[in-house]
Amino acid sequence: MKVEVKKVHCVFSWSWHIPKNAGTIESGLGEDAIGDIHGMVHEDDEEDVCGICRASFNRTCPNCKFPGDGCPLVIGECQHNFHVHCIYEWLDTSTSRGLCPMCRQLFQLKKGVSINDSHIERFRELAIKRQQEQNEFESNLDDDAAIARAIAEQEDTGRNVDNQGDIIMDQDLVVR
Amino acid sequence: MSSLPKRIIKETERLVSDPVPGITAEPHDDNLRYFEVTIEGPQQSPYENGVFDLELFLPDDYPMEAPKVRFLTKIYHPNIDRLGRICLDVLKTNWSPALQIRTVLLSIQALLASPNPNDPLANDVAEDWIKDESSAIDKAKQWTQLYAQPKK
Ligand SMILES: [Zn+2]
Ligand SMILES: [Zn+2]
Ligand SMILES: [Zn+2]
Numbered sequence: 001m002k003v004e005v006k007k008v009h010c011v012f013s014w015s016w017h018i019p020k021n022a023g024t025i026e027s028g029l030g031e032d033a034i035g036d037i038h039g040m041v042h043e044d045d046e047e048d049v050c051g052i053c054r055a056s057f058n059r060t061c062p063n064c065k066f067p068g069d070g071c072p073l074v075i076g077e078c079q080h081n082f083h084v085h086c087i088y089e090w091l092d093t094s095t096s097r098g099l100c101p102m103c104r105q106l107f108q109l110k111k112g113v114s115i116n117d118s119h120i121e122r123f124r125e126l127a128i129k130r131q132q133e134q135n136e137f138e139s140n141l142d143d144d145a146a147i148a149r150a151i152a153e154q155e156d157t158g159r160n161v162d163n164q165g166d167i168i169m170d171q172d173l174v175v176r
Numbered sequence: 177m178s179s180l181p182k183r184i185i186k187e188t189e190r191l192v193s194d195p196v197p198g199i200t201a202e203p204h205d206d207n208l209r210y211f212e213v214t215i216e217g218p219q220q221s222p223y224e225n226g227v228f229d230l231e232l233f234l235p236d237d238y239p240m241e242a243p244k245v246r247f248l249t250k251i252y253h254p255n256i257d258r259l260g261r262i263c264l265d266v267l268k269t270n271w272s273p274a275l276q277i278r279t280v281l282l283s284i285q286a287l288l289a290s291p292n293p294n295d296p297l298a299n300d301v302a303e304d305w306i307k308d309e310s311s312a313i314d315k316a317k318q319w320t321q322l323y324a325q326p327k328k
Contacts (some may be wrong), residue, residue, distance in 0.1 A: 052239060052273045054183045062181045092274055093240055101274040 011099040016073060018048055019083060031136045051102050052086035074116050074123075076100055077108040084119055091126045098130035180208050183263065184234060187277050199281050209234040213245070213281065217324065218289040222316035223251070226324030229282070230260075232277065242271035243280055248305040252316040254293040256300035262287070263297030291316075 037171035048057050050073070055061065057073050062084040074084045080102040089106060090096050100107040109116040109123050186306035189207070191201045198216040203209075217223025223256040229248040233239045245267060255263040266275060266283050296302030305312040 005215065053181070054186060062183070086273075089240055095241070095271055099272075101272040104272065 011066050014068065016048075018057065019077075020132050048081070049084055050083045051080060052082055052090060055083075057081065057083070072115060074119055075110045077110045078105045079110075080107075085140065088119075089120070090128070091123070091130065094130070094133055097134060098127055128168075184208070191278060195208075196278055196282060198285060199278075201277060201281060209238075211277070213283065215285050215288070216284060217320060221289045222251075222289045223320050223324070226320035227326040228288075228324050232281075239273035239275075242267045242275075243277060245280065245284065249317060252301060252312075252319040253288070253294045254291050254298055254305045255287055257298040261294060261297060263284065275315045 038110060050057060050061065058067060060067045060071040060079050062085075063085055072084050073081050074087060075081050076087075080100050082101075087101075087107065090101060091098060098106055106127075107119055108127070108157050188203055198218070199214070201211045201213045203211050204218075212224055213232050213233040215228050215230060216227065217226040224246055228251060233244045235244060246260060247256055247262065247322075249260075253262075257263075262284060264283060265288055266280060268270075290318070291303040291305065293305035304315070312324075
C-alpha cells in the first residue's frame, strides 16, 4: 500500500507547570475563618482553577482573550496561585487589606520563581499602599482607645469617691 | 448590560442543581445579577418554622466586592435593622473573592442561629436583647409567626 500525505494538521496542547507542592484551592480558608465553608470550591476538582474567577489556569481571567503569556499566573508565598490580573485587581481594593483571598495571610509573591519575576515591582507598590492604609486605620483606632480609656479613668475616679465597697472587691480580685 | 462572567453563571447553575438545605436562590428573569432568596429559620432558634425572603444583588465589581443582601421579611434580630440591612463581617470588612453566594447565605443562616447583641446594627433590639434575653427571644418568635409564615 502506498500512502501519499497531502496535508498535515498540527495539533498541540499546553498547560502551566505548577509545582505540586504549590497548593491549589483545596487548601482554602480554614474552617474557623467563616464558620461554614461547605461548597466553597467543588467544581473543577480535577483542574487547577483560580480561586478568584474560578476559571482554569490554562484559560484566561474574565478580562483576557489569550491564555498563557497573555494572562499569566503568579504563585504566592502562601502557596495559593491566581491569574495575575485577578489577584492584582483584588489587592488593588482597600477591602483586601493586602490579604490572600484563600488563607487571609498577607499575600506575597513567592521568591525565586521565574514566572513571578516580572510582577514583583508592581506587587510591592500595592503592598506598600495597603500597609499605609492599615497604619492609618490603626492609629485612628488608637485615638479611639485613648478616648475610651480617659472616659473609663474618669468614671473610676468618681467611683473611688462614691463607693468604697466596690474598690475593696476590686483589690480582692487583684490579690487573687 | 455587559455579559455575565462565567463565575456567576457557574455559581447560579450550582445553586439550582445542588441547593443548600433550607435556602433557595433564584436569579431574576430580567436581571441575572439579582436573586430572590429564601432562608428557613434554623431549628432551635427563635426563627424556627419561619421562612424569610431576602434580596441579593451582585454588584458590577463582584467578586472583588461582596454581594449586597437585605432581608425583605420583617425580622427581630440584633444584627438586622428595620430596613433589613445585615451586620455581618463577611459582607463588609471580611469579604474575600474566594467566598461565594452560597457561603454568604450560609453565614446569614448561621447568624439567625446565633444572634450577636454585642456587635449590633439594630441598637434598640440589641439593648432589649442584653437587658432581657428571654423576652427578646419571645418577641423574635412572635415576629416570626406574624411576618415569616411560608407562602402556600
Ligand atoms: Zn482568575
Ligand atoms: Zn487576564
Ligand atoms: Zn493564601
